[in-house]
Amino acid sequence: MIQIHDYEFGRIAIEGKTYTSDIIVSAQKVSENWRRNEGHRLQIQDLQAAIEPIPDILVIGTGYYGRISIPEETLIFLKSKGIKVFAARTMDAVDKFNRLQRDCANIVAALHLTC
Numbered sequence: 001m002i003q004i005h006d007y008e009f010g011r012i013a014i015e016g017k018t019y020t021s022d023i024i025v026s027a028q029k030v031s032e033n034w035r036r037n038e039g040h041r042l043q044i045q046d047l048q049a050a051i052e053p054i055p056d057i058l059v060i061g062t063g064y065y066g067r068i069s070i071p072e073e074t075l076i077f078l079k080s081k082g083i084k085v086f087a088a089r090t091m092d093a094v095d096k097f098n099r100l101q102r103d104c105a106n107i108v109a110a111l112h113l114t115c
Contacts (some may be wrong), residue, residue, distance in 0.1 A: 001027055001101055007094045009064045011112050024050045025109040027101060034110060044071045044077045050110045051083060057104055058083050059097045061090030061111035068112050 002025055006013040011020055014030055022034040033086060036046040042060065050058060062068035066089040078085050086096050090111050097109040 001105075002030065003101075004094045004098055006110075007091055007111075007113075012021055012094070012111065012113055018047055020113070022110075022112050024115075025111065026055070027105050027107065034102065037070075040067050040069060040115070044074050047074070047078070047110060050108045051078070051081065054081055055083060055108040056106040056110070057100055057109065058085050059093050059100065059109040059111075060085065060087040061093035061109065061113075062087055063090055063112040063115045065089070065115050067115040 002015055004014050005010060011018060012023065014025065019030065019032055022031055024031040024034050024101065031049060039045055060070065070087055075085060088096065090113060093109060093111060097107065101107050
């Protein structure tokens with residue numbers, strides 16, 4: 001189980017390492033430099049690394065100020081795969097990921113660290 005220890009605008013600490021780019025976190029690993037095709041608009045293809053293999057829960061951190069938008073078609077796609085989605089500002093998403101991970105080993109977080 002990976003624990004996120006601290007988050008502030010543009011910086012996140014996980015298991016003793018600090019990251020300064022957007023990340024994808026699972027129970028087993030952290031993938032750095034997560035990018036989206038349209039920056040602040042989350043599309044299905046932007047989540048491929050986060051949903052293979054398919055998690056039970058996907059936590060999406062929409063940024064410090066919540067600037068990432070999630071189109072309805074992206075949410076519909078995720079739900080069609082049986083993935084429960086929780087999206088919130090990254091601070092709240094980090095808290096949710098840490099709490100949910102205690103009960104669900106098959107959880108992934110895609111976290112935007114700035115705006």
